[in-house]
Amino acid sequence: MAQSLSDYSEDSASDREETVYETIGPAPSAPPYMEDVRTHSLVVRVLVPDLQQTKCMRFNPDASVWAARSACLCSLSRGLKDALNYGLFQPASGGRDGKFLDEERRAQEYPQPYHKPFPFLWNPTQFRYKSRVYRQPHVDEKMISKLHTKANLRKFLELIQNQQVDKVSRLLERGLDPNYQDPHSGETPLTLAAHLGVVTEVMKVTEVMKVLKNGGAHLDFRARDGLTALHKAARARQPLPLETLLELGASPDYKDGHGLTPLYHSVVGGGDPGCCELLLLHRAATGCRDENGWAELHQACRHGHVQHLEHLLFYGADMSAQNASGNTALHISALYNQDNCTRVLLARGADKEEKNYNSQNPFQVAIIAGNFELAELVKNHKETDVGEYLPLPRATLGFL
Template sequence: MEGECSESAEGWLLVRVHVPELNVQKSLQFPRDQLVWDVKQQCLAALPKELKESFNYGLFCPPVNGKAGKFLDEERRLGDYPFNGPVGYLELKYKRRVYKMLKLDEKTLKALHSRANLRRFLEHVTHAQIDKITKACAKGLDPNFHCHDTGETPLTIAAGLKSPGKVLIALVNGGALLDYRTKDGSTAMHRAVEKNSLEAVKTLLELGASPNYKDSKGLTPLYLSVTNKTDPLLCETLLHDHATIGATDLQGWQEVHQACRNGLVQHLDHLLFYGADMNGRNASGNTPLHVCAVNAQDSCARQLLFRGCDKESLNFANQTPYQVAVIAGNLELAEVIKNYKTEEIGEFKSLYGAWFWLPLLKIHIDLILN
């Protein structure tokens, strides 16, 4: 498939994309502000046959005018990348280390990537042997590969270490791609959240990882932070780094629903502050308050009521949260919902409201200035 990028019309880019593996080319048009991830999905959909492990394919800008080639960051807009001339050129290819200065012939590279060498490299990662990791990468080893037994990558294994920071940095400096996924479609950021590792999350963000990578189910690290009952600070760190709110699972559950199901009051507070929809509905029409009602999550329910959620909202079975609480046998919570008065609602604005909480305002100003 062939990709040319030119400004065919204001706000649009014409892209010619080539898929070397299939020897296919196609010209497609995209809005300038479309995310590279979404552009890739459209490219994949236009192919005559499905690519195995397509989530590890990326749009690659080949070397040009002395500049090294690079994979486009999938959480950036396509228009963020300049293209030479009226028509640009991109390749859709499997993600591998991008070699810049290293000059190695194919035979040497192949020998370097023997199964024994790769297994040894994973042992270096597991034991946080920074020097050995650095030396192997300096010789030309590509750290973007899967463990034969587990399907994990060096980066996802590192994300689960007790002290992951320096290992993650060594791998990325050695050519590990931040969005290279495991066999099951997870990135190192997903694994860092699953392991409840604030150090790994912060390190990956500092290295340039996006907080919005999606796994094979379309779920983000932020979503996993409320399904895995993580440190509330980890959730807030992702939100502060512009994690997008509103991912949904197959049942239409958003992050707020999951926080309420699991009784994560601090996570819920962070989500609401950053603009989560406290009246969002899942596939059954249940709002977060309905979820609190059926799961007897008193503290989260009080938080939602205090913030002014709609306590009379009906789900698709025409039940209010009060009725759901009664049906579930959570009678004390039912009374709390029934008797909550609107005058008890606290003054609260989300991050996107008219005023900011002063302590966080300074953080965001510093972020902008830096």
């Protein structure tokens, strides 16, 4: 559903590795929602209106809402169209407005009224397609439904493309729901706006995004390719739209259709390293893995994005992390002949004796790949050449 990493380059990273040695992959780790929750758990009654089903499920309160919704999807007897845009909805109760739960928050952060004999988190929670949540006390559903014609929805996207902020705002005030995918491009209004800064005036684009958010657009609503607006902004290498979305409340850890984060896309795509740093400043988690076990450090070293590599190391990325073939970032630098990345990793204390699953250290990988000068660089590096380097503690990070 989402674009694969092959979109960024012609050759596959895993194929390149296999030309040097046989790939041996470890057993995949269990997803968060499959963790043992016997010691503490929440029993939740989930209503799925589109399938007319009600389920009683057990969730780990320390896990994210994303993990809970993933568990819901796995439990369904039938598939759902555009399943990535389904979310857990907490109906209005106790004076609180109804709302979709933020995917990257923990379940226990939401109100938990307890009832005997079981504690029900939300009574009941709805698992439904993400749509605009109207705050008005009396909503004319017939009038709103008349707004959502194909012509109006297409016109709405054209207004966004032309940065007609006032006209966009007026349509939203009339009740138009900005959470939909264009049948032709697959874009949503917010994802379209997020990467318009490449070809148009960036300041107007940020105004459009703010109007859309205030008009009911969900920040985690995904385009047909599985990407959120934050992913799109990161891939477009546009710091200002990216910062706008983060200030509006977007999580830097939203997942695409392959479970990859905006930080991961930023590192793969390269470009302005300020985008990578901005996501890290907003506490983006490092260590996201693709289907081949490649983390952000692996991708930075594969593509030679040295400044991205420096930012990742400064914010505590694990240099010893291995991919499905057992390669560390230093192995990848040696394999792809990335001299500058190799120097950075060695200067920061990367272990040059670490072996992959084929019992090869980075020096041997460089020799087999024919990168002899880089092999000498690794061989001649001494522990005394490692400079002092203190990553910024994650607990002290603030928002700038």
